[in-house]
Structures are given as structure tokens and as C-alpha cells.
Amino acid sequence: MSETATPSAKPAGPKWEADAKDDIRTALRKFQKPLQELVQRDANEGDTRLLVTDFLCVALGYDKYEDLTTEYAVRGEFADYGVRIEKQLVAFIEVKRAAQQLNARHLRQVETYAVKEGLEWIILTNGQTWQAYHVTVVTGQQVSTTLALEVDVLGDETTAKKVERLFHLHRSALKRDTISELWKRQAATSPQALADVLRSPAVLDAMRKEIRRQNSFNADVDELGRIIRSGVIRPELVIDAKK
Structure with missing residues (x-):
């Protein structure tokens, strides 16, 4: 009697999503030790930016030359990174040194840049912690900036949970605006x-x-x-x- 081959399990989502998550999963292992070393020696902001750039490219799928602009000029000031997808500016990234705790003052700084450029998304990171915020501007009302996701790359959460959150910052996901759906779901139950x-x-x-x-x-x-x-x-x- 011949044996019937068991069909292989189909991926839970589209291939681009599986590929993006594989990128992140692999990179989390690769960057753990270098990031820990940056934190332990309280590396300066410049060294942290080097790691962040590599993480954006290796883990999150951005092209260093096509998608990222460092020291993006915003009316006489400079955001650490401007993120472009298919030549369209979609987000600003503000980087602080690896051992520095992210705070509201850092957020206000990059929020101002986003408002001036009419952007909905800002990312705040020290390499270890990644925070993504949605910026809502309504005429006659105060700017509303709300946290959409936060990931501690060196935290105790499982790798799977880190991957699920970081996925929304991957170029492939940001191109498809999955982070907006995440934010809307969270906003509905805030x-x-x-x-x-x-x-x-x-x-x-x-x-x-x-x-x-x-x-x-x-x-x-x-x-x-x-x-x-x-x-x-x-x-x-x-x-x-x-x-």
C-alpha cells in the first residue's frame, strides 16, 4: 500500500509578509549582541545611528540610498532620517543614543517636523526601543500624537511578538500601510x-x-x-x- 504524501502547510499570509517577517526574525538574532554592546558602553548618538541604519536595511528592508535620507532638512532644522517609499516621503525617524531613555521631549521634536511636512507617521528609536506614532492634525485643534506600536528589541517578550510588531515598520508593510489599520484598531478601543x-x-x-x-x-x-x-x-x- 503506497503512502500518501502529507501536503506542506501553507503560509498564514502572502509571501511578501512571510519574507518580511523572516527578515526581521533573522536580524533580531544578528543584532542582539552588537546592540547590547552599544547599550553597555553608552555609545554616542553617531554610533547608534550606524546600527539603526543597518537595522533599517537588513531587518526592515529599506534601501540605504533610495529610501533613506539622513539629516532631512525641515525649514532650517533637520530630522535624523526621512523615509521615502517610491520617492514619496512617508515618515521621519528620530534617533537617540542607545542607552538613553526615550521621552516626550524627543517626541515633540520630531512631531514638529512631521506637522511641518504634513506627515502622519514618526518613529522614535534608540536602537533598542522602537516607537511608532500617528500624528493627526485638524484645523483649529491641538495636534494629536498617539502611540501605534512599541517594541523593545532586547526585552523579555518572545521573538514572535517582536516580529509581529516590527513587521508594521518593514518597508513592504509600510508600503501597504498596514500600520494604519493597526492604529485604527487600537484607536477604536482606546x-x-x-x-x-x-x-x-x-x-x-x-x-x-x-x-x-x-x-x-x-x-x-x-x-x-x-x-x-x-x-x-x-x-x-x-x-x-x-x-
Whole structure:
């Protein structure tokens, strides 16, 4: 009786996605030791940039000459990197030295560049930690910058989780704007978004009906809204007190 060959497992996604993740997985092993050494000796920003450039090319698939512009001029100032995909500027990258903790001041610096150039995406890194932020500019409102993803290359998370997050920064993924879908999903379930849902008329009315079912008490919807605003939701999430 002849044996039937077992068909090989099909990749979970398209080939370009599998290839991108393979790039990242291989690079994480390759860069771990050099990155650890940079952190241990508190390497300067210039040395960190050398490693970041190599990581962008080897792990994330960018062409050093076609896709990356160092010291990108922004109205008399300079972003560390401008990232172009098919000649279109899509993001700025700000690099800090390997042992330096990334902070809000660093973010504000590159955020200003993005606003001036009309970009949605900025990346902040010290080689070890990679953060990607979405920048939203609405006329007459304060600029909103929200974290879309964060990866600690030397952290305790599994390699698989690091690969899944870094994938959205790979050239192939950024070209297809997968990071926007990631950001939209996160924004939809952010504390602010959920606070808005809790205060929506439909949810307040559903609360009123459930309270009546459980306690035979017909609560006032406006009063429920006041209680939600003042006693349930953190004050900083209540942007519009009239809601």
C-alpha cells in the first residue's frame, strides 16, 4: 500500500509578509549582541545611528540610498532620517543614543517636523526601543500624537511578538500601510474611545433598561450620564463635559 504524501502547510499570509517577517526574525538574532554592546558602553548618538541604519536595511528592508535620507532638512532644522517609499516621503525617524531613555521631549521634536511636512507617521528609536506614532492634525485643534506600536528589541517578550510588531515598520508593510489599520484598531478601543462609547445615548439607554430589569427602577438617562462622567470615567478622559 503506497503512502500518501502529507501536503506542506501553507503560509498564514502572502509571501511578501512571510519574507518580511523572516527578515526581521533573522536580524533580531544578528543584532542582539552588537546592540547590547552599544547599550553597555553608552555609545554616542553617531554610533547608534550606524546600527539603526543597518537595522533599517537588513531587518526592515529599506534601501540605504533610495529610501533613506539622513539629516532631512525641515525649514532650517533637520530630522535624523526621512523615509521615502517610491520617492514619496512617508515618515521621519528620530534617533537617540542607545542607552538613553526615550521621552516626550524627543517626541515633540520630531512631531514638529512631521506637522511641518504634513506627515502622519514618526518613529522614535534608540536602537533598542522602537516607537511608532500617528500624528493627526485638524484645523483649529491641538495636534494629536498617539502611540501605534512599541517594541523593545532586547526585552523579555518572545521573538514572535517582536516580529509581529516590527513587521508594521518593514518597508513592504509600510508600503501597504498596514500600520494604519493597526492604529485604527487600537484607536477604536482606546480608553478615550471607550469613555465616549460609555457616554453615548445608546449605551446610557441600555444601562437604564438593565437597571430597570434588575431593580425595577426607571433611572433618568441624564443622571446616569452625570454619574458616569463624575464617578466612573477618569477625569482626563472626559473631554467634553456636555456629552
